[in-house]
Amino acid sequence: MSLRQKIMASIGALFAGLILMVCFWGRPLLQILGLLIALDGLFLHWLWYRCPKCGKHLTWARTWTFCPRCGAWIDYDG
Ligand SMILES: [Zn+2]
Numbered sequence: 001m002s003l004r005q006k007i008m009a010s011i012g013a014l015f016a017g018l019i020l021m022v023c024f025w026g027r028p029l030l031q032i033l034g035l036l037i038a039l040d041g042l043f044l045h046w047l048w049y050r051c052p053k054c055g056k057h058l059t060w061a062r063t064w065t066f067c068p069r070c071g072a073w074i075d076y077d078g
């Protein structure tokens with residue numbers, strides 16, 4: 001799986017979880033499930049959005065082209 005696909009999957013999980021929480025307002029069990037899916041998305045994003053060279057986490061601030069730490073080019077399709 002390329003980095004781009006990983007980012008899309010993790011953000012997809014985040015939004016799917018949030019949508020679930022909003023759609024099932026008033027149904028605590030389904031909301032907890034939505035929250036877990038959303039947190040899972042956040043966790044996966046944190047886990048996957050890293051520099052392939054030095055492994056340093058890249059922040060949400062922007063879509064990085066080069067690693068702010070080591071300057072390596074980040075290959076989103078590799
Ligand atoms: Zn780096």
